[in-house]
Amino acid sequence: MLVQKYADYYTIEDYQHWEGEWELIYGFPYAMAPSPMVTHQNVNMKIARQLSEKLDNCQKCQALFEIDWEISSDTVVKPDTLVICYEPDEKLTKKPELIFEITSPSTVRRDETLKFELYQNEGVAYYTIVYPKKKIAKVYRLKEGRYIKVDDFSDEVYTFDIKECNIDFDFSKIWRVKQ
Secondary structure (H helix, E strand, O other): OHHHHHOOOOOHHHHOOOOOOEEEEOOEEEEOOOOOOHHHHHHHHHHHHHHHHHOOOOOOOEEEEOOOEEEEOOEEEOOOEEEEOOOOOOOEOOOOOEEEEEOOOOOHHHHHOHHHHHHHHHOOOEEEEEEOOOOEEEEEEEEOOEEEEEEEEOOOEEEEEOOOOEEEEEHHHHOOOOO
């Protein structure tokens, strides 16, 4: 309790002057270091590529990769991959329809709790938490303001039914196959 009482509180204005990779959640900074490992980057690129290809024919939606989403004056996050169904300005200030976060030992707790709650409260329709070492992705869908777990996916196809498009996402294509 004492630490929270004396903790510094930051805003996006502060955040914009920081060096390195950070997220700011409810006024508290979170370092995004070290940089993501090879497996994390590989999985994230495969997710982004598949989403982008699936959305080629959708005029309203697009997949974006590691971009800031400015939620409020004290919260800005950088989801690994997301889908928006609107034409953004240079900054994202409106909610995405779908977010993928790839866990790592340093982020798993934040992805499962803090970001889970944040994305749920902001009304993001789908939140997918990816566990590369286990080759599992947990898909959550927003229903009546709460995330309900759809299922765990490894090699199945799931259809994300978002505002403007349906995305048949093949989870088997995001894992690196060892030779």
